Amino acid sequence: MKKHEEQFLEYLSRKKLKNTSQRMIILKAFLRQKSHLSTEDFYLQLRKKHPGIGYATVHRTLKLFSECGIASERNFGDGQMRFEVSLDNEHHDHLVCTDCGRIIEFEDPQIEKLQLEIAQKHDFVIKDHRLELYGLCGDCQATA
Amino acid sequence: MKKHEEQFLEYLSRKKLKNTSQRMIILKAFLRQKSHLSTEDFYLQLRKKHPGIGYATVHRTLKLFSECGIASERNFGDGQMRFEVSLDNEHHDHLVCTDCGRIIEFEDPQIEKLQLEIAQKHDFVIKDHRLELYGLCGDCQATA
DNA sequence: CGATAAATTGAAATCCGTTTTCAAAATCGT
DNA sequence: ACGATTTTGAAAACGGATTTCAATTTATCG
Ligand SMILES: [Mn+2]
Ligand SMILES: [Mn+2]
Ligand SMILES: [Zn+2]
Ligand SMILES: [Zn+2]
Numbered sequence: 001m002k003k004h005e006e007q008f009l010e011y012l013s014r015k016k017l018k019n020t021s022q023r024m025i026i027l028k029a030f031l032r033q034k035s036h037l038s039t040e041d042f043y044l045q046l047r048k049k050h051p052g053i054g055y056a057t058v059h060r061t062l063k064l065f066s067e068c069g070i071a072s073e074r075n076f077g078d079g080q081m082r083f084e085v086s087l088d089n090e091h092h093d094h095l096v097c098t099d100c101g102r103i104i105e106f107e108d109p110q111i112e113k114l115q116l117e118i119a120q121k122h123d124f125v126i127k128d129h130r131l132e133l134y135g136l137c138g139d140c141q142a143t144a
Numbered sequence: 145m146k147k148h149e150e151q152f153l154e155y156l157s158r159k160k161l162k163n164t165s166q167r168m169i170i171l172k173a174f175l176r177q178k179s180h181l182s183t184e185d186f187y188l189q190l191r192k193k194h195p196g197i198g199y200a201t202v203h204r205t206l207k208l209f210s211e212c213g214i215a216s217e218r219n220f221g222d223g224q225m226r227f228e229v230s231l232d233n234e235h236h237d238h239l240v241c242t243d244c245g246r247i248i249e250f251e252d253p254q255i256e257k258l259q260l261e262i263a264q265k266h267d268f269v270i271k272d273h274r275l276e277l278y279g280l281c282g283d284c285q286a287t288a
Numbered sequence: 289c290g291a292t293a294a295a296t297t298g299a300a301a302t303c304c305g306t307t308t309t310c311a312a313a314a315t316c317g318t
Numbered sequence: 319a320c321g322a323t324t325t326t327g328a329a330a331a332c333g334g335a336t337t338t339c340a341a342t343t344t345a346t347c348g
Contacts, residue, residue, distance in 0.1 A: 052298085115255070128278040
């Protein structure tokens with residue numbers, strides 16, 4: 001987990017950006033966070049300990065994390081941007097419970113391979129992709 | 145293509161909604177449309193022939209189409225809602241060119257099957273899913 | 289150290305697509 | 319045609335993301 005911090009600091013100096021207390025606080029909170037939080041939720045969380053830090057700063061800093069590669073932006077179609085820590089250059093996709101919001105991550109090399117084949121067949125070069133499976137988690141099937 | 149019209153009319157009467165000239169005009173334009181248009185683009189298109197019809201009505205009517213099953217809402221992550229005619233209950237996914245916006249549809253039974261297996265493994269019941277491959281189409285690779 | 293230029297901050301304003309409001313108009317069963 | 323109900327279009331409201339701006343903080347250099 002030290003790698004993320006280094007990567008961010010390196011990005012700051014490379015871009016001639018400044019290292020501020022707010023940025024360090026947000027970074028630490030972000031790395032400790034339960035993932036897939038919306039900007040708003042993350043901000044509300046952070047505000048408990050650090051009421052002085054503004055929403056704009058949180059928003060801007062999360063964008064920085066994304067730019068420098070330590071965070072991934074996610075969009076689960078609910079109109080909120082979400083962020084998660086990105087580990088190395090691992091990729092994963094998501095199961096999303098539409099009832100309780102639970103999110104399960106998965107990785108499937110077979111699907112990834114099939115995606116590449118499809119792209120080739122249509123003369124596409126893939127830069128990115130999103131796969132999300134929406135449904136009910138075990139708990140919510142019981143409740144329903 | 146008559147089926148869509150019937151399905152919409154049936155939905156209207158079932159929900160005790162009224163059949164208006166605007167709704168019929170929008171329906172015809174929608175069925176004739178080049179797919180994956182945003183509400184805004186569809187509205188601008190429609191307005192050329194029917195300047196009297198308001199954006200709100202177009203928006204509400206597209207929602208109706210979606211509710212009654214003759215349209216599918218799509219969200220390609222650019223902050224615009226898009227609509228397309230849904231054929232029978234066929235499902236398909238999308239290749240999206242991030243340069244020129246070209247959209248290619250595809251279907252892959254193997255991927256669908258693997259998705260089901262993943263869901264089972266995590267005790268999920270899938271209701272819906274989205275798979276989008278973002279990249280460059282053949283033309284745009286050349287240009288770049 | 290200071291001084292200074294440059295970057296950052298937080299609050300508020302703005303943006304932009306979506307959705308709602310509301311009074312006037314249209315629909316449709318009778 | 320009547321009257322209850324629904325629909326319409328313009329404008330306002332909404333909600334999240336982004337920008338503005340004056341005040342503050344940071345980093346660099348003498
Ligand atoms: Mn994740
Ligand atoms: Mn399509
Ligand atoms: Zn659940
Ligand atoms: Zn292209």
